[in-house]
Amino acid sequence: MDSIIRNTITIGLPTLMLFIAIAATGKTGEAAVWSGLVKVGGSFGMLIGLGVLVFVGFVANSFSYFVVDSLLVRFYQKRRELEQPEQLVIEIDKLPITNDLKIKLKWAVLHRNNQIISLKHVILKWFILAAILDALLSIAGYLGAFNLFFELSSHFKLQYLLAGLSIFIFFALVRSKKIWLLVSAFCIIINLAEIVPWYFPAPAFAGSTPGQNLRILHSNVLTSNRRYSDVISLVKAEKPDIAVFVEVSTSWVRELAVLSEMFPYYSSYQESDRFGSAIYSKLPLNNTSVKAFSKQRKSLLADVTVQGKIISLILVHPTVPIKHHSFIARNKQLTAIGEYAAQVKNPLIVLGDFNITMWSPFYKNMVKTGNLRNARSGFGILPTWPTFMPLAYIPIDHFLVSKEIGVFKIRTGRNVGSDHLPLITDLVI
Structure with missing residues (x-):
């Protein structure tokens, strides 16, 4: 028996x-x-x-x-x-x-x-x-x-x-x-x-000088986070050309307004009091728009001109896949992002809190369809979430770039009170 x-x-x-x-x-x-x-x-x-x-x-x-x-x-x-x-x-x-x-x-x-x-x-x-x-x-x-x-x-x-x-x-x-x-x-x-x-090979643009780069800072600030000054001081210390934020509430919109001194160009989208997105830029933002890749969590789009080249940006924040319906919604959104990215003619940067790691089949399908690559490649896995449980750290915030864009460096920033670490990347256009 x-x-x-x-x-x-x-x-x-x-x-x-x-x-x-x-x-x-x-x-x-x-x-x-x-x-x-x-x-x-x-x-x-x-x-x-x-x-x-x-x-x-x-x-x-x-x-x-x-x-x-x-x-x-x-x-x-x-x-x-x-x-x-x-x-x-x-x-x-x-x-x-x-x-x-x-x-x-x-x-x-x-x-x-x-x-x-x-x-x-x-x-x-x-x-x-x-x-x-x-x-x-x-x-x-x-x-x-x-x-x-x-x-x-x-x-x-x-x-x-x-x-x-x-x-x-x-x-x-x-x-x-x-x-x-x-x-x-x-x-x-x-x-x-x-x-x-993810740690090999060495970055192809390691010989570039910082002056040639486009620096972008991304941070999921967390709606309930009240450490506004920490986020603002991080931005001032890192001196990015573009700073992007997700989970921007109405109170975060008020507090981040001080960044207009550094960034004369601004675009935002407020889906609800909790899940807004914002782009602050030293470079002019053109063709700003909001695109619905799914019924939830719309994405913020914009073009910037760098060294005479038009670069397209897509700031995304898909739903958290903790229930079946949100799991389906996130996967549909990722699929739509990949299909849209494949049609963009300009050099492209897709960034944000994707609520997915590089090891998920849905992530792999998205980057394959969109002809994108993760800026992490060659720099390590760089976990970003959750800051309140370091033993469970996983990389769910990403910078995805098209083949025309090189990566000089990417790293995580210091803890600013959110459940996510910021990501800072220097790109070579």
């Missing part, structure tokens, strides 16, 4: 993942299986998809041993307190389970000292659970196109990497359970593969 349960779990979980992937493709027949494997593999392709399913089966098999054995051992340990061990042994002999599990159960009922589980055993079990969870979450992100919760799991690659390193070190030190050493190594490898490319 226990072997049937284990085999069901081992085969069932990867089969379920493949079934979900096939359903998402909308195809049938043999072609659906291959398309499903491609979906599971994400940007890495069909072979990696197959490898992911094999690995999920491997983890599921190990997890099934942990669950089935632990539950039955615990069950008989509890019964031992009320019944005679000899009677329980007779019962165990009659169970339709494997001999290995019968031996474990007999040991549990015949050795009372075994009732006190050692601290080392408890810690080992917790690290096994952590390894399983880290592996499943690391893999789930690649299925983000199918489900809100899968997509949310795609954003924490750095956290999964750090967890995998910790688990790997633990199992290396205790020198037991080599299977979990391999699981943690797998988590390290697949998350490193998503993080390391």
Whole structure:
């Protein structure tokens, strides 16, 4: 019986993942299986998809041993307190389970000292659970196109990497359970593969001088934030050519008005008291407009002329994908932004709080469709949110640029009281 349960779990979980992937493709027949494997593999392709399913089966098999054995051992340990061990042994002999599990159960009922589980055993079990969870979450992100919760799991690659390193070190030190050493190594490898490319190659415009650059500062100021002076002092200290803000409330509009001394050109859009957007510029703003890429959170557009070239700006702030309807709305908006960006003839900068990281399939589709690249490339992942929980930091604020625009430098600014860190970038036109 226990072997049937284990085999069901081992085969069932990867089969379920493949079934979900096939359903998402909308195809049938043999072609659906291959398309499903491609979906599971994400940007890495069909072979990696197959490898992911094999690995999920491997983890599921190990997890099934942990669950089935632990539950039955615990069950008989509890019964031992009320019944005679000899009677329980007779019962165990009659169970339709494997001999290995019968031996474990007999040991549990015949050795009372075994009732006190050692601290080392408890810690080992917790690290096994952590390894399983880290592996499943690391893999789930690649299925983000199918489900809100899968997509949310795609954003924490750095956290999964750090967890995998910790688990790997633990199992290396205790020198037991080599299977979990391999699981943690797998988590390290697949998350490193998503993080390391953001630090290489070196920026192509590293030899440029600051005087040739266009500096832009972006900040989600947070509607409830009242540290107006901190934001204003940051802008004065960084001396950007353009400063853009989202979550600008009516009170923020009043407080930021002092920036008109530095920036003679200004454009804003106030969708509600909470979710306004504003652009302050030292350069003339032309063709300013508001565009609805979706029914919620409209975007602010403008053109600026830099060294004789017209540069188009799009300031965006899609909805937060915490519910299914907002998840759908954000994804539709990102798709529309990518399609619009592909049609813009001028060099283009799309910036703002995107409420998505670079590892989401919806982000990847947007930048691919729009022929855009993230200014972070070569400078690191630069997490920006949430400032109130540094261990959960993820990069959801972005500068996306078209191929005509180079990046001299990009960095985060100091904490100004918001739940987001500002982003400052120097662009080469």
